[in-house]
Amino acid sequence: MENARWKQRPPGSNWGDFGPDDQVGRMNLLTPQRRLKAIREVEHGLTFCLSLPLDYPGGNKLFQHRKEPKFFHERRGQGHNYNFRLSSVCGCFTDVISDDAVMLYTQYSTQWDGLGHVGQMFDANGDGLPEKVYYNGFRAGVEIIGPDDATGGHGAKAIGIERLAAAGVQGRGVLVDLERLHGRERVSVGYDGLMRALEAQKASVEPGDFLCLYTGFADLVLEMKKDPDTELLARSCAVLDGRDEKLLQWITDSGIVAICADNFAVEGYPARPGEGEHYAALPLHEHCLFKLGLNLGELWYYGELASWLRSHGRSSFLLTAPPLRLPGAVGSPATPVATV
Structure with missing residues (x-):
C-alpha cells in the first residue's frame, strides 16, 4: 500500500484503511448503529461528571511543561x-x-490526547532516513507546524483536535474497575490482567466502544488538594503495560475507538526497556495515536460513577465526551459525561 505522503506504513498500523486523507482514525468505527446501542444503556437518566476540576492536579510538579489555568x-x-x-x-x-x-494548557487536567500529540521518527519515504511523522503519514513541519519550524505559522493543519470534536464523541463506555481488584497498589496490567478484570465484572468490550479504566489515581489527586505528592503518585495505582504485545494486539483487534483512563498517561511511564537499538518511550501511545489513530483520554474522574456501577452490577453507560472544537490544537480539556 502506498500513499501520497508515504511509501511504507508502520507494521501493525491501519494507515490508509479509512482513506488516504483520514484524520479521525478509529473514531470511524463509531457508527450510528453503535451510538443507538449506547443510548439504550440509559435506564435511570442519571448523569456523572467525569472531569476533575480543571485547576487540578495543581502546580506543575506532575508535569513541569504544563501549568495550571x-x-x-x-x-x-x-x-x-x-x-x-x-x-x-x-x-x-x-x-x-x-x-x-x-x-489554559490544553492537557493540564482532564484531557484528550489528539492524534497530533505523539508521533514517531519513522522512515515513511522508504529511503532509509527516518523523519518526524504522525498518524496516517502527516508530517512535522508540513501539516504539524511548530514555532521552531522554518515554514512559520503554528498548529496542526491536519489531525487537529477539532477533527475529533466534529466526529461526534458519543458512544458506549465500558468501565474496567481496576481499583476494585488492586486498590491503590502500583501494578502493571497487561492483556491477561485486563481480561481477568473484564471477566470479574462479566463485562464485554465491542467494536465502537470506549474502554474506560478506573484505577483510583484521580481520586488520589483530588485528595492531595492541588499539592500533588509526585513520589506517592509514581508508585500508586494500576497502569497499562505498553510493552505487552498481546495487549497491543488486543487493542487492534477489539475495535475500541478510544482508551480513557483516570491516571496520568494510561500506560506506565517510564516503560520497561524495549527491544532493539531504538524504541518508543511511550509504546502504548505509539501504538494507539501513531499507528491506529486511536485517541487517549487521561486524568478522567470515575470515582462516583464507579461506585454507582458497582452497586448496580453494571459496567457500561452512555458516554458523551467531545473535546473543544479548537482548530490546530493537538489536545483538549474535556468534561465528559456518563449517563446511566
Whole structure:
C-alpha cells in the first residue's frame, strides 16, 4: 500500500484503511448503529461528571511543561470588565457585567490526547532516513507546524483536535474497575490482567466502544488538594503495560475507538526497556495515536460513577465526551459525561 505522503506504513498500523486523507482514525468505527446501542444503556437518566476540576492536579510538579489555568480580565473604563456596572455608560442601566479570559494548557487536567500529540521518527519515504511523522503519514513541519519550524505559522493543519470534536464523541463506555481488584497498589496490567478484570465484572468490550479504566489515581489527586505528592503518585495505582504485545494486539483487534483512563498517561511511564537499538518511550501511545489513530483520554474522574456501577452490577453507560472544537490544537480539556 502506498500513499501520497508515504511509501511504507508502520507494521501493525491501519494507515490508509479509512482513506488516504483520514484524520479521525478509529473514531470511524463509531457508527450510528453503535451510538443507538449506547443510548439504550440509559435506564435511570442519571448523569456523572467525569472531569476533575480543571485547576487540578495543581502546580506543575506532575508535569513541569504544563501549568495550571491563569485568569485575565480586560480593562473597561476606570476598572475592568468584571462586576462592571453599565450605568457608568448610561445612568439608567441596572445591568452588572462580568467577563473573563483564561490561559489554559490544553492537557493540564482532564484531557484528550489528539492524534497530533505523539508521533514517531519513522522512515515513511522508504529511503532509509527516518523523519518526524504522525498518524496516517502527516508530517512535522508540513501539516504539524511548530514555532521552531522554518515554514512559520503554528498548529496542526491536519489531525487537529477539532477533527475529533466534529466526529461526534458519543458512544458506549465500558468501565474496567481496576481499583476494585488492586486498590491503590502500583501494578502493571497487561492483556491477561485486563481480561481477568473484564471477566470479574462479566463485562464485554465491542467494536465502537470506549474502554474506560478506573484505577483510583484521580481520586488520589483530588485528595492531595492541588499539592500533588509526585513520589506517592509514581508508585500508586494500576497502569497499562505498553510493552505487552498481546495487549497491543488486543487493542487492534477489539475495535475500541478510544482508551480513557483516570491516571496520568494510561500506560506506565517510564516503560520497561524495549527491544532493539531504538524504541518508543511511550509504546502504548505509539501504538494507539501513531499507528491506529486511536485517541487517549487521561486524568478522567470515575470515582462516583464507579461506585454507582458497582452497586448496580453494571459496567457500561452512555458516554458523551467531545473535546473543544479548537482548530490546530493537538489536545483538549474535556468534561465528559456518563449517563446511566
